[in-house]
Amino acid sequence: MPNRRSILEKAKAADLRPQGVDGKGLKKVLDRAKKFFRRPSRHAEESVERHVSLMAQSVERRDWHAARDHALALGLLGEQLGDPGLVKKAGRGLRRLGGGNRAWQLIASSKQVPGRPEWDGGDLADCKLAVERREGDLAIFFQFASLLGPVVATANRCTVLVEPRLAPLYRRTYPALDVRLEGEGEVAAVDADVFASFETLAKFFWPDEPTARAPFIPLEPDRRLVAELRSTYLNRGSGPLIGFAWGSLNKSKDLPALDDWRALLGNLPGRLISLQYGDVGPALAEFERWAPGRIIHDASVDQLSDMDRFAAQIAALDAVVTISNTGANLAGALGVPTVVMLDDGFRLSWPAFGDTVATYPTVRLVRKGGQEWASAMQEAGGRVMQIVGGVGDGR
Template sequence: MPSRRSILEKAKAADLRPQGVDGKRLQKVLERAKKFFRRPSRHADESVERHVSLMAQSVERRDWQAARDHALALGLLGEQLGDPGLVKKAGRGLRRLGGGNRAWQLIASSKQVPGRPEWDGSDLAGRRLAVERREGDLAIFFQFASLLGPVVAAAERCTVLVEPRLAPLYRRTYPALDIRLEGEGEVAATDADVFACFETLAKHFWPDEPTARAPFIPLEPDRRLVAELRSTYLNRGSGPLIGFAWGSLNKSKDLPALDDWRALLGNLPGRFISM
């Protein structure tokens, strides 16, 4: 005699999806509706394209305020649409246009990692903070280094994941930092209470009011190596040494060609060191 299954067991085993023609048609309509609501509206797409175009035009005619206004509008649209790429684009635009703290807010927001509690600027006493770059080149480790001072002083422990070549530089500057090397483990394994990218630190420590910003802390170089290099360069002749950063790996930057620098470099005293 076949065993009788409970209603619960039957329900678990049953395929409860719509099986009839009408049911399947309804299912397709629902799936299309879900995809539709996940997409930005045509009006939103047009607004984004319009602000991108107008921002570019404003930059070309050097109307910086108008360019900032369009970048701000793009950031707001990106937030409303839940589009991290657009938020990042707007933040980077504002950063180049001198958009103040709003630039860091947008970039930090675009870099948030789902599932990790992002530091919100609240008190770090008794808490462990992990800081990482998430994306970007080595310049991030130099530009935002001063922002580690306040968190080192406030947090129970501050862990920073750095590019291996910069670990000695960071250890000399911040002996209390817990330095970890990028590529030698996941940031989630640092046993931190809250997490942050460097732009999150800028969001909280670089407000628009200059007097309220975190103080500048210079990185501590290897003094012996500095003396050796200085002696080597100075022994090659008289005149000041001028560091010259003439290129970039960022292909989207509009940089002068070396021939364009010729008139300037030929008239400056001293010797140049390629950075």
């Protein structure tokens, strides 16, 4: 695994102005889907290869029902073959395709650790439970944070290992939770009777029946800091306060060019708060020409080193409009009204269809849909205006 410090230093120095991308049409979706479901040749059974191929073709056609059927078949085949890699990939595909609880069953199964007792959904009243991410990016801690509420309420004790920057958020949201930092020791050394990945929690607390799902619990920011930042931004001019972010280190993303932001930023009201990491200077100089005197870059906030202050910044806003990134997931976990603009890639973080996200009730998705970015940007702007229509200096 790459050194986290080196990754953060690279991100801080990066000029993330999107580059022009030619030829990223629907063919790219097929290529991504094939790569997503690529498997070791030792399990190249004919039935698996057939479903992989049909799955990719269904994604290309945007036939999500057929794609889900093939992902379900791949999950069953993975279980029959004892292939945790295929089980995980099928589960992750189902997560995007509306596969319901079956997605969590498959992913949780693929992440089990041999020789370590996995929680089976039983009574936790007399049990000590340890929760860990096992693998995955930072978004996991945002997408599954709500699931710790019912665990803390019922377990004798619950320990969770988190990425160090998120410890304050987790401790503030769940005071009874025993929050430990990843990297401070082996999870097996934690005093626990049973263990679980976050997907294991989802398996038991997010069933197929929507009315039985554990309720959404937003992460709790530092409210004093939220008020302080909001006051500081409003001292620069009237609201609403709208956050935005435009760049990513992920070069596979088809992102709006800076010029695509011109109409959106020019038409939005109030103060526009940069939520972008990296070297933002070159981009902000262009944005300032389109929304003169309304762009705010707060140098006191550095999400790469102080996620708690970044959370307070987002919570101080009335709305967020952004590409898919960590900030989008954090805004969703905080319960801030957010519009996320998605390209046509078959990506893990968001549903393949629809405009809502079950894990983030306040997030709405706007899709590029095989067109130029201009139409998606216009739709995103309209959605933001619906959010902030009645918002001025207060809330």
